[in-house]
Amino acid sequence: MMTGGLSETKSATPEIQDMVDEVKPQFEKKSNEKYDTFEAIEYKTQVVAGIIYYVKVHLGGDQYVHLKILKPLPHTGEPVELLDYQTGKTKDDEVTYF
Template identity: 45%
Template sequence: MATQEVVGGLVKLSAVSCEIQAIVRSLKPMVEEMLNRSFSVFHAISYRSQLVAGQNYFVKVVVGDGDDYIHIRVLEPLPHTGEQPSLHKIESDKKLFDEISYFSESPHTQGTTCSSLC
């Protein structure tokens, strides 16, 4: 059964596809730079998406041994733009069972924003 997307709403939690894993891997250097950390493990394990003018992905990424996770927000622009996916926000200090929920670039949201780099 296909997941129905609603503009602006988050879709239920999904397993990571090869496409999402490739997007996440491509953003690893930027995440490492922003968090001033180097990751020996960097693997997306689940995500939620949001239909906008393109697609937002809110991705849970394991970044170390034990219970060390981050959530990243990635925008994949519409195909006709020819633009690559871009990192918009990182929430660090996450755990395996922390729910992936919407987070914006608002100053009220904890985490690191990449507006200066994106």
């Protein structure tokens, strides 16, 4: 994969779910909502100074959100950060750059 380009879509792994769980409080604070269901479904990555993850997350029922998460390079010691999100997504919406 070239630097800056998006990877192919991959199914979420337990590691991706852990990262999504880590940013859940940031998302709930920004969206002013609380969610019982917060399940990572699939994702793409973009290599920058760290890795940006674009993750499709199931919120329950037919509600989905796309999260843009930065995982900084390990040597920085910085935490995972929710950079942006898109609401109103469906199960069939492709995860793309935003």
